[in-house]
Amino acid sequence: MKAIVLMKQTPDTAQLSASMDGLKLMAEGGPRIVNPWDEYAIETGITLAEDHGGEAVILTMGKPEATEAIKTGLAMGCKGATLLTDDAFENSDSLATARILTAAINQMGDYDIILAGKSAIDGDTAQTAVQVAALLGVPYLGYVAKIEAVDFDAKTITVVRAIDGGRETVTSPLPAVVSVLKEIGEPRYPSFMGIRKAAKAKIPEMGLADLGLSADEVGAAGSQAQWLQVTLPPAQESTLEVIEGEPEEAAKILVQKLLAEKVI
Amino acid sequence: MDFSLTEEHQMLKKAARDFAAERVRPLIREYDPLHKFPRELLPEMAEMGLLGVCIPVKYGGAGFDYISLGIVSEAMEWADASVRETIAVHTALNSLGIFQWGTEAQKQKYLVPQAKGEKIGCFGLTEPDAGSDVAALNTRAKKVGDTYLLTGEKMWITLADIADHFLVFAKTDPEKRHRGISAFIVERDFPGIQTGTIEGKMGVWTSNTGWIRMDDCEVPAENMLGEPGEGFKIAMSCLDNARFTVAAGAVGIMRACLEASVAYAHQRETFGKPIAQYQLVQQLIANISQRHDIGELLVQKVGWMKNMGIRNTRETSLAKTYCTEAAFASASDAVQVHGAYGYSSEYDMERHLRNSKAAVIYEGTTQIHQLLQAQYALGFKVDKPLRRELPPYDAEVWG
Ligand SMILES: Cc1cc2nc3c(=O)[nH]c(=O)nc-3n(C[C@H](O)[C@H](O)[C@H](O)COP(=O)(O)OP(=O)(O)OC[C@H]3O[C@@H](n4cnc5c(N)ncnc54)[C@H](O)[C@@H]3O)c2cc1C
Ligand SMILES: Cc1cc2nc3c(=O)[nH]c(=O)nc-3n(C[C@H](O)[C@H](O)[C@H](O)COP(=O)(O)OP(=O)(O)OC[C@H]3O[C@@H](n4cnc5c(N)ncnc54)[C@H](O)[C@@H]3O)c2cc1C
Numbered sequence: 215m216k217a218i219v220l221m222k223q224t225p226d227t228a229q230l231s232a233s234m235d236g237l238k239l240m241a242e243g244g245p246r247i248v249n250p251w252d253e254y255a256i257e258t259g260i261t262l263a264e265d266h267g268g269e270a271v272i273l274t275m276g277k278p279e280a281t282e283a284i285k286t287g288l289a290m291g292c293k294g295a296t297l298l299t300d301d302a303f304e305n306s307d308s309l310a311t312a313r314i315l316t317a318a319i320n321q322m323g324d325y326d327i328i329l330a331g332k333s334a335i336d337g338d339t340a341q342t343a344v345q346v347a348a349l350l351g352v353p354y355l356g357y358v359a360k361i362e363a364v365d366f367d368a369k370t371i372t373v374v375r376a377i378d379g380g381r382e383t384v385t386s387p388l389p390a391v392v393s394v395l396k397e398i399g400e401p402r403y404p405s406f407m408g409i410r411k412a413a414k415a416k417i418p419e420m421g422l423a424d425l426g427l428s429a430d431e432v433g434a435a436g437s438q439a440q441w442l443q444v445t446l447p448p449a450q451e452s453t454l455e456v457i458e459g460e461p462e463e464a465a466k467i468l469v470q471k472l473l474a475e476k477v478i
Numbered sequence: 479m480d481f482s483l484t485e486e487h488q489m490l491k492k493a494a495r496d497f498a499a500e501r502v503r504p505l506i507r508e509y510d511p512l513h514k515f516p517r518e519l520l521p522e523m524a525e526m527g528l529l530g531v532c533i534p535v536k537y538g539g540a541g542f543d544y545i546s547l548g549i550v551s552e553a554m555e556w557a558d559a560s561v562r563e564t565i566a567v568h569t570a571l572n573s574l575g576i577f578q579w580g581t582e583a584q585k586q587k588y589l590v591p592q593a594k595g596e597k598i599g600c601f602g603l604t605e606p607d608a609g610s611d612v613a614a615l616n617t618r619a620k621k622v623g624d625t626y627l628l629t630g631e632k633m634w635i636t637l638a639d640i641a642d643h644f645l646v647f648a649k650t651d652p653e654k655r656h657r658g659i660s661a662f663i664v665e666r667d668f669p670g671i672q673t674g675t676i677e678g679k680m681g682v683w684t685s686n687t688g689w690i691r692m693d694d695c696e697v698p699a700e701n702m703l704g705e706p707g708e709g710f711k712i713a714m715s716c717l718d719n720a721r722f723t724v725a726a727g728a729v730g731i732m733r734a735c736l737e738a739s740v741a742y743a744h745q746r747e748t749f750g751k752p753i754a755q756y757q758l759v760q761q762l763i764a765n766i767s768q769r770h771d772i773g774e775l776l777v778q779k780v781g782w783m784k785n786m787g788i789r790n791t792r793e794t795s796l797a798k799t800y801c802t803e804a805a806f807a808s809a810s811d812a813v814q815v816h817g818a819y820g821y822s823s824e825y826d827m828e829r830h831l832r833n834s835k836a837a838v839i840y841e842g843t844t845q846i847h848q849l850l851q852a853q854y855a856l857g858f859k860v861d862k863p864l865r866r867e868l869p870p871y872d873a874e875v876w877g
Contacts, residue, residue, distance in 0.1 A: 289489060403497050
């Protein structure tokens with residue numbers, strides 16, 4: 215079994231404050247982390263490798279600093295990684311990013327499953343994975359909460375997807391691109407042995423020429439979307455109201471109010 | 479001179495700190511009022527490699543260096559002293575003792591499962607009537623054929639009710655004072671050993687502290703660690719390693735106190751201003767900050783000396799005394815910054831204050847360390863080379 219985990223390095227948005235220039239933080243500043251949603255994809259890949267044999271490898275498009283996040287994934291238990299990096303890749307939108315990732319996947323030989331997070335906490339379009347699937351011409355299973363069954367010999371997978379207002383269980387042929395949710399399973403901590411191996415690891419890099427792409431397919435030139443500004447949502451005014459009285463009475467009033475506000 | 483951490487150290491620090499913040503601290507907040515030992519953390523710590531962090535890979539450890547032992551100790555005690563105590567006792571006092579003094583067979587039998595965290599070790603030196611005065615210990619070991627029969631009582635032993643393996647010190651030659659002490663690896667299953675837990679401690683409520691009673695406890699002669707009469711030297715070298723974790727842990731308490739006090743000072747307002755604006759509050763915070771940084775430097779130096787294989791009994795003792803007293807003072811200052819809320823278990827400060835008092839007592843009281851410092855300074859004490867030194871760190875050898 216071979217799983218390719220699409221992992222993005224993102225800024226730690228928890229560090230964002232209203233006074234910061236969002237675009238600048240995204241581009242250069244602040245501590246960088248593994249996109250938290252991608253930790254679930256990494257966990258899924260490692261668990262599949264443990265349960266079925268084989269390996270999970272990481273594929274990242276990003277700046278050279280992204281090796282730091284890649285090493286976290288290696289320390290968790292991924293067996294290899296490739297960093298796609300080139301000045302020409304800068305300012306790629308999700309489609310251009312997907313093009314770059316797809317070009318690399320097409321050079322990686324046979325694979326059984328491609329795993330992604332539900333979205334990236336910075337760009338947050340949730341489009342990259344679905345675009346990768348489209349470009350590869352393989353099925354896309356988005357927002358997967360659980361893998362019910364997987365048979366890598368028969369090349370099928372059955373998953374539970376979160377959909378608006380419910381869940382659906384679907385079976386799909388493999389290979390497929392699967393984006394996962396939190397419910398898939400808590401990511402493990404990097405093991406100390408894993409850290410020692412990862413710290414020493416040399417991460418192979420590929421650029422524009424290696425991928426056989428042209429400059430107008432990637433970066434700003436190859437992108438439809440442009441980001442003009444990044445800011446925190448304005449702080450919301452909130453009011454606090456304490457309902458006095460006996461718990462039973464107070465609960466009734468609370469229900470009335472929630473109904474009136476259309477919360478329930 | 480280079481103060482920067484290697485990439486490996488930085489990754490370790492992040493992993494250990496994440497684990498402390500996400501797993502350890504929430505559990506301790508829940509268990510501390512219940513005086514409950516967080517047993518479920520042991521398999522998790524084992525899985526990560528926390529319990530054998532600086533033991534070579536070939537002996538079941540994670541193969542990191544001694545600086546890393548300090549890094550994880552600091553990270554754990556930021557959450558709570560009790561989890562760092564587990565590392566101090568299991569990894570430093572017991573496992574590193576076997577690593578330094580054990581035969582190959584002892585290492586295979588005891589160190590390997592301990593470094594993997596499959597078995598837990600503890601350290602039984604103190605007795606009801608012998609704490610600072612180690613040479614006064616009363617536990618006897620009588621040789622009968624291929625077996626030693628151990629009789630006596632150990633008191634204030636961390637992990638007494640949890641451990642599988644006990645590193646126990648007993649007199650093989652009661653006529654001699656410290657030269658008559660020998661060290662033994664005792665298994666919980668050996669006939670004639672009993673343990674229990676001590677209740678009513680001021681702090682470290684989530685740590686298990688207890689007693690060990692041995693009544694003609696049968697220990698195979700091959701389980702003697704080192705040579706007959708070498709027990710005192712072994713105990714002191716084990717303490718050189720554990721005191722390093724105690725010092726590093728105390729820096730973790732100071733970091734926790736600093737973070738919490740800074741956050742609280744910005745947020746709490748009196749007389750129309752955040753208390754961070756008042757110079758008397760600033761002084762409390764400046765003191766914590768200063769002690770933290772001094773402590774960190776002392777710990778870093780000792781970690782480096784251990785890596786280089788330089789004898790560090792004096793420097794370790796100094797770091798231990800300074801850092802533990804500084805942590806106690808800082809926890810007290812942090813309670814003060816928090817006012818009445820600091821006195822409440824709603825914040826962690828009162829727990830750190832209670833916990834930090836233990837560390838100025840165990841692993842040599844402050845007074846005993848001050849005597850030691852004076853003896854070094856006055857030339858009354860000079861360290862002689864040991865028959866077996868703690869090996870300097872070598873990444874190749876550690877695997
Ligand atoms: C500051 C900033 C400036 C930007 N500027 C521009 C711009 O000028 N023009 C423009 O068009 N777009 C721009 N973007 C968008 C940016 O290129 C997208 O973030 C990126 O293409 C991926 O889309 P996303 O972040 O929405 O990821 P999502 O589609 O939300 O991510 C879903 C999943 O896809 C995978 N994935 C996403 N990105 C990667 C990656 N790089 N490597 C590996 N796997 C990945 C991960 O598994 C992730 O969980 C900008 C973004 C930021 C934050
Ligand atoms: C929470 C906790 C965990 C512990 N865990 C362990 C463990 O795992 N293993 C273990 O073996 N022990 C353990 N101990 C025991 C600890 O190491 C001893 O308590 C410590 O060595 C002090 O001994 P004592 O309590 O007998 O005090 P005493 O030696 O009786 O000292 C009493 C007081 O007299 C002072 N004093 C003594 N002698 C002198 C002197 N010559 N000059 C000046 N002042 C002096 C001391 O500083 C102290 O203030 C633990 C203790 C605690 C509190």
